[in-house]
Amino acid sequence: xxxxxxxxxxxxxxxxxxxxxxxxxxxxxxxxxxxxxxxxxxxxxxxxxxxxxxxxxxxxxxxxxxxxxxxxxxxxxxxxxxxxxxxxxxxxxxxxxxxxxxxxxxxxxxxxxxxxxxxxxxxxxxxxxxxxxxxxxxxxxxxxxxxxxxxxxxxxxxxxxxxxxxxxxxxxxxxxxxxxxxxxxxxxxxxxxxxxxxxxxxxxxxxxxxxxxxxxxxxxxxxxxxxxxxxxxxxxxxxxxxxxxxxxxxxxxxxxxxxxxxxxxxxxxxxxxxxxxxxxxxxxxxxxxxxxxxxxxxxxxxxxxxxxxxxxxxxxxxxxxxxxxxxxxxxxxxxxxxxxxxxxxxxxxxxxxxxxxxxxxxxxxxxxxxxxxxxxxxxxxxxxxxxxxxxxxxxxxxxxxxxxxxxxxxxxxxxxxxxxxxxxxxxxxxxxxxxxxxxxxxxxxxxxxxxxxxxxxxxxxxxxxxxxxxxxxxxxxxxxxxxxxxxxxxxxxxxxxxxxxxx
Ligand code: ADP
Ligand code: MG
Numbered sequence: 265x266x267x268x269x270x271x272x273x274x275x276x277x278x279x280x281x282x283x284x285x286x287x288x289x290x291x292x293x294x295x296x297x298x299x300x301x302x303x304x305x306x307x308x309x310x311x312x313x314x315x316x317x318x319x320x321x322x323x324x325x326x327x328x329x330x331x332x333x334x335x336x337x338x339x340x341x342x343x344x345x346x347x348x349x350x351x352x353x354x355x356x357x358x359x360x361x362x363x364x365x366x367x368x369x370x371x372x373x374x375x376x377x378x379x380x381x382x383x384x385x386x387x388x389x390x391x392x393x394x395x396x397x398x399x400x401x402x403x404x405x406x407x408x409x410x411x412x413x414x415x416x417x418x419x420x421x422x423x424x425x426x427x428x429x430x431x432x433x434x435x436x437x438x439x440x441x442x443x444x445x446x447x448x449x450x451x452x453x454x455x456x457x458x459x460x461x462x463x464x465x466x467x468x469x470x471x472x473x474x475x476x477x478x479x480x481x482x483x484x485x486x487x488x489x490x491x492x493x494x495x496x497x498x499x500x501x502x503x504x505x506x507x508x509x510x511x512x513x514x515x516x517x518x519x520x521x522x523x524x525x526x527x528x529x530x531x532x533x534x535x536x537x538x539x540x541x542x543x544x545x546x547x548x549x550x551x552x553x554x555x556x557x558x559x560x561x562x563x564x565x566x567x568x569x570x571x572x573x574x575x576x577x578x579x580x581x582x583x584x585x586x587x588x589x590x591x592x593x594x595x596x597x598x599x600x601x602x603x604x605x606x607x608x609x610x611x612x613x614x615x616x617x618x619x620x621x622x623x624x625x626x627x628x629x630x631x632x633x634x635x636x637x638x639x640x641x642x643x644x645x646x647x648x649x650x651x652x653x654x655x656x657x658x659x660x661x662x663x664x665x666x667x668x669x670x671x672x673x674x675x676x677x678x679x680x681x682x683x684x685x686x687x688x689x690x691x692x693x694x695x696x697x698x699x700x701x702x703x704x705x706x707x708x709x710x711x712x713x714x715x716x717x718x719x720x721x722x723x724x725x726x727x728x729x730x731x732x733x734x735x736x737x738x739x740x741x742x743x744x745x746x747x748x749x750x751x752x753x754x755x756x757x758x759x760x761x762x763x764x765x766x767x
Contacts, residue, residue: 269292271291273291289482304558329426398415496760529583571596618660619662620661687719
């Protein structure tokens with residue numbers, strides 16, 4: 265290891281069952297450096313941190329620390345701490361009913377915690393030196409979240425940490441608190457601590473980080489000096505899309521938005537427990553629009569609020585110009601809204617039930633279980649949609665779990681079409697399914713829209729959205745940051761809006 269490298273991870277591999285979460289990741293951290301670990305949700309950031317801190321055991325690879333020879337085998341968080349690696353998680357893991365000083369010294373030997381005066385003096389000294397606005401004897405619960413995080417950091421510093429890991433520490437902090445945290449991070453940097461900063465806020469990365477490592481799909485995409493990686497480049501690396509050789513496939517048929525049409529759905533300052541910024545949204549009759557942004561930017565949370573799948577805590581929804589009250593999904597269904605959720609394994613299919621039962625489910629819920637469909641009705645519904653969508657199944661009786669992913673997905677689409685919604689929300693309808701079915705679903709979306717249905721289509725594959733949507737709403741950090749239509753519907757435009765800023 266070269267002079268000032270404090271930590272080096274080599275070829276780290278980690279698998280969870282069928283998921284290869286880390287596929288040979290390299291990572292290098294220097295002393296006195298703030299190093300951002302970036303990547304979309306699912307890229308492997310948390311897994312890498314957990315391997316490094318002994319929460320998970322790595323399958324392969326080695327971890328090297330300055331001052332140690334060879335691989336330091338870390339088997340537990342305690343061993344990580346002993347080696348000088350400390351972590352502050354987003355969810356604070358301290359004890360709110362103890363004092364600040366007790367939180368700093370708990371679990372660190374009887375001697376200090378039994379000597380109250382010494383403990384409090386030590387704590388005050390370190391709090392002061394780090395400029396943390398609290399005192400040793402304050403009960404932790406009486407400190408703001410920001411100060412609690414700082415106390416967790418102070419604890420790490422007092423344990424003489426060489427590597428400090430901050431996994432999304434700023435998500436719940438306001439601007440002033442973030443500024444304080446950054447000051448503390450810079451202080452530690454000046455003391456030679458190497459800091460790994462996991463965040464999805466691009467602004468923060470450019471404000472405080474020296475270097476950026478990008479992970480994508482469990483692979484280290486690259487390591488960059490912050491000033492040498494413009495935001496647009498960073499976004500393109502996270503998404504795995506080159507900026508220049510993008511073919512922006514455009515389908516003129518998709519541009520059929522008639523601006524004279526009425527808004528079918530309109531929201532005003534809609535917010536939910538998921539923490540999205542107040543959402544002003546509309547969709548017109550026969551329109552296909554979509555939410556785009558990095559994974560985790562709040563795309564699904566927006567549509568979940570409209571459907572009542574997340575609890576709405578503010579704002580209003582209008583349907584055809586009239587206020588509607590949507591507290592839960594059944595209210596939305598009654599208002600003619602259908603929602604195909606992102607994770608069909610969790611929210612979607614009922615594996616042991618037949619294709620028929622899965623298809624009629626939503627309509628049955630809507631009409632009420634006290635008047636079940638007759639077998640003949642159910643058969644008619646199922647047969648009609650099996651044919652319409654070309655679902656490949658032995659029969660309507662076949663358990664849905666024995667179908668391929670693409671055909672299961674078509675059943676779920678059928679389920680919602682059967683309710684004849686005016687507004688259909690498709691959240692990642694094509695993820696993980698074969699190309700043929702993908703194209704079928706895209707064609708179906710355009711056909712339904714031409715018949716007057718309003719559709720919101722969300723996909724991680726931007727080219728798919730560019731092919732189907734006439735308007736794209738761009739999200740960043742749970743906020744709508746732009747809207748693209750017409751000739752602005754290009755991959756490059758989307759990425760530059762996601763990147764924001766002027767870099
Ligand atoms: P990130 O923190 O970058 O969002 P994660 O490290 O949490 O990504 O996840 C990487 C991949 O590993 C994802 O596909 C995730 O579903 C999977 N994964 C993470 N933890 C587990 C686990 N305990 N069991 C199974 N799969 C997991
Ligand atoms: Mg994570």
